[in-house]
Amino acid sequence: MITLTDTQTIDVPVQSGEEDRYHLKMGPQHPATHGVLRVDLDLDGETILTCDPKVGYLHRGFEKLAEHRTYAQNIVLTDRLDYIAAMSNNVGYCEAVERLLAIEVPERARMLRVMVCEMSRISSHLLWLATHALDIGAMTVFLYCFREREVLLELFAELCGARLTTTYTRLGGVRQDVTRSIMKKLDKFVEDFPACIEEYETLIDTNRIWLKRTIGIGQVSAEKALDLCLTGASLRGSGVDYDIRKHMPYAGYEKFEFDIPVGETGDTYARYRCRMEELRQSNFILRQCIDMLPPGPVLGKDAPDLVMPIRAANKLEVDVPAKNALITLIEDRDVFMEGDIYVATEVPKGELGFYFISDGMGRPYRMHIRSPSFIHIGALSTMAQGAMIADLIAIIGTLDVVLGECDR
Amino acid sequence: MKVHYKPKRNLLETIFQVEILQGMALTLRKLFSPAITRQYPQEKPPMFPGFRGQHALVRDSLTRDSKCVACMRCATVCPSRCIQISYDEDETHKRIINKYTIEVLRCVFCGYCVEVCPVGAITMTELFEYATYDRDTVFFDKEALLDNWDAFIAKTGKDPAYVNPLMRPRGIFESSLPAAKRLKVPEDWTIEGQYVGPKARPSMVGLPTPHTEKANG
Ligand code: SF4
Numbered sequence: 001m002i003t004l005t006d007t008q009t010i011d012v013p014v015q016s017g018e019e020d021r022y023h024l025k026m027g028p029q030h031p032a033t034h035g036v037l038r039v040d041l042d043l044d045g046e047t048i049l050t051c052d053p054k055v056g057y058l059h060r061g062f063e064k065l066a067e068h069r070t071y072a073q074n075i076v077l078t079d080r081l082d083y084i085a086a087m088s089n090n091v092g093y094c095e096a097v098e099r100l101l102a103i104e105v106p107e108r109a110r111m112l113r114v115m116v117c118e119m120s121r122i123s124s125h126l127l128w129l130a131t132h133a134l135d136i137g138a139m140t141v142f143l144y145c146f147r148e149r150e151v152l153l154e155l156f157a158e159l160c161g162a163r164l165t166t167t168y169t170r171l172g173g174v175r176q177d178v179t180r181s182i183m184k185k186l187d188k189f190v191e192d193f194p195a196c197i198e199e200y201e202t203l204i205d206t207n208r209i210w211l212k213r214t215i216g217i218g219q220v221s222a223e224k225a226l227d228l229c230l231t232g233a234s235l236r237g238s239g240v241d242y243d244i245r246k247h248m249p250y251a252g253y254e255k256f257e258f259d260i261p262v263g264e265t266g267d268t269y270a271r272y273r274c275r276m277e278e279l280r281q282s283n284f285i286l287r288q289c290i291d292m293l294p295p296g297p298v299l300g301k302d303a304p305d306l307v308m309p310i311r312a313a314n315k316l317e318v319d320v321p322a323k324n325a326l327i328t329l330i331e332d333r334d335v336f337m338e339g340d341i342y343v344a345t346e347v348p349k350g351e352l353g354f355y356f357i358s359d360g361m362g363r364p365y366r367m368h369i370r371s372p373s374f375i376h377i378g379a380l381s382t383m384a385q386g387a388m389i390a391d392l393i394a395i396i397g398t399l400d401v402v403l404g405e406c407d408r
Numbered sequence: 409m410k411v412h413y414k415p416k417r418n419l420l421e422t423i424f425q426v427e428i429l430q431g432m433a434l435t436l437r438k439l440f441s442p443a444i445t446r447q448y449p450q451e452k453p454p455m456f457p458g459f460r461g462q463h464a465l466v467r468d469s470l471t472r473d474s475k476c477v478a479c480m481r482c483a484t485v486c487p488s489r490c491i492q493i494s495y496d497e498d499e500t501h502k503r504i505i506n507k508y509t510i511e512v513l514r515c516v517f518c519g520y521c522v523e524v525c526p527v528g529a530i531t532m533t534e535l536f537e538y539a540t541y542d543r544d545t546v547f548f549d550k551e552a553l554l555d556n557w558d559a560f561i562a563k564t565g566k567d568p569a570y571v572n573p574l575m576r577p578r579g580i581f582e583s584s585l586p587a588a589k590r591l592k593v594p595e596d597w598t599i600e601g602q603y604v605g606p607k608a609r610p611s612m613v614g615l616p617t618p619h620t621e622k623a624n625g
């Protein structure tokens with residue numbers, strides 16, 4: 001055993017030519033890595049030579065767990081992917097399964113889905129702005145963002161009974177209708193929110209420290225961004241006009257008027273501006289939801305019961321007792337399609353895709369999640385190369401990663 | 409839509425640090441506006457019916473026992489498989505529960521068990537502060553769950569016949585509910601009394617409802 005006294009030192013063998021290199025393991029407990037991301041850095045002074053993100057600290061095996069649960073039970077797992085915008089994940093999952101099982105969703109439920117998606121987009125972008133600004137050193141914005149986020153989370157609690165793990169959608173609709181009091185509170189929020197965005201912008205939009213820390217940092221060209229498979233605001237900041245809500249509408253987004261903010265320079269500031277504009281656009285969509293919410297039920301005619309069988313009814317003769325047949329709310333139906341499907345939706349972070357292989361049973365044979373955070377972390381090493389170590393914090397922040405979704 | 413921004417300052421703005429002064433003015437203004445923080449342990453957050461908190465078995469006012477009929481639907485639907493039920497059948501094939509436990513430490517609070525129960529026997533209360541130092545106290549058996557219900561009623565002063573939106577989801581047709589759950593609920597939980605946007609177009613509606621019938625004459 002080696003014991004060290006004050007005077008002793010240990011000589012670490014260093015390869016010749018690498019004497020100036022400094023190896024630093026940042027994270028996984030570092031507060032600026034937004035969860036449990038570890039980044040292995042090779043530094044020359046303060047310049048990053050290589051940057052190697054290590055993920056997996058929050059791995060819970062959702063893709064495997066999903067193979068042992070019915071489609072309805074898996075909605076619960078999707079809350080825990082991107083826990084900041086759980087509603088968007090719920091909607092993405094249900095859109096995919098509904099297309100796989102050919103379930104129709106009533107108009108009102110579709111519009112409610114758009115509404116909760118945009119609410120969660122706002123709350124996710126607010127948390128992004130809060131933590132990104134805090135990392136860079138602007139404490140006040142952090143507090144102001146949480147003020148508005150709290151309103152939205154309380155609305156979620158009133159709507160579905162939980163603030164973060166919402167489990168709001170159901171196959172064939174949503175679980176709860178809105179009430180008058182929710183809509184009144186949402187109306188007030190939509191009324192007040194543009195003034196709040198101006199407050200954040202007053203604080204940081206032209207602040208010289210903010211500009212110094214964001215302009216020209218983490219710059220990616222449009223081609224490079226496409227090569228790195230960036231999606232969401234991280235891609236749009238580079239000037240690529242791509243948003244699934246516009247280009248492959250789902251849940252009835254084609255009925256809404258909204259613009260896709262696109263940046264030019266592809267640096268951290270451009271992405272910041274894009275997300276701020278998205279806040280305004282989401283607010284505008286919420287306004288349209290409040291005005292146009294159609295009447296009707298929130299659960300479709302052929303929505304499956306929550307207690308789904310693990311075998312389809314048409315394979316009943318094998319060994320499943322009849323009471324376990326797929327009971328829909330109104331009529332019995334016995335379809336579990338075979339085949340595979342990939343459905344992508346636009347969540348606050350980017351493109352969230354669900355890929356299912358179904359073998360005709362009541363649970364997925366394979367469920368793969370294409371999570372934007374995982375892909376964005378893959379882009380980190382390219383974007384951080386040659387940057388200063390302090391800028392790495394800004395780059396992690398601007399990519400808007402959530403480790404729960406990355407490691408899943 | 410291209411985002412517009414002008415991160416350049418003119419000379420005057422640079423010298424006088426206008427943007428920093430603007431920010432300071434904003435924070436100074438906020439100093440005099442009412443505080444929005446909530447002093448949590450003393451001041452409770454607002455709770456809404458249908459909050460997914462502590463589990464409870466509803467105590468039936470007549471039998472003083474649970475309403476559960478041991479249909480096993482909650483145990484089947486539970487995604488984390490934390491409900492354990494075992495029962496015996498008497499001569500009339502009535503099921504008699506001998507064990508009903510919920511392992512709360514494994515529960516994910518999805519509320520599925522409440523939603524699928526055909527008789528409204530299990531519910532989730534609005535209590536959420538029950539952290540302990542001891543695993544056994546959060547491993548609820550039938551008695552503990554019934555006690556949870558009593559404690560909830562005593563604490564909040566609610567009517568024991570109260571329904572929450574987890575037991576009877578808002579916005580679905582009454583006919584799709586099991587008979588025991590067709591309870592009296594506030595008006596805007598039903599399809600007839602629901603909120604409708606002032607500019608909703610009748611053509612967007614898929615299914616006939618009183619609203620469309622009115623709109624179509
Ligand atoms: S709330 Fe969900 S996880 Fe908890 S006991 Fe009920 S069904 Fe199971």
Ligand code: SF4
Binds near residue numbers: 479481530
């Ligand atoms: S679903 Fe309700 S009645 Fe059936 S076993 Fe569970 S608590 Fe009892």
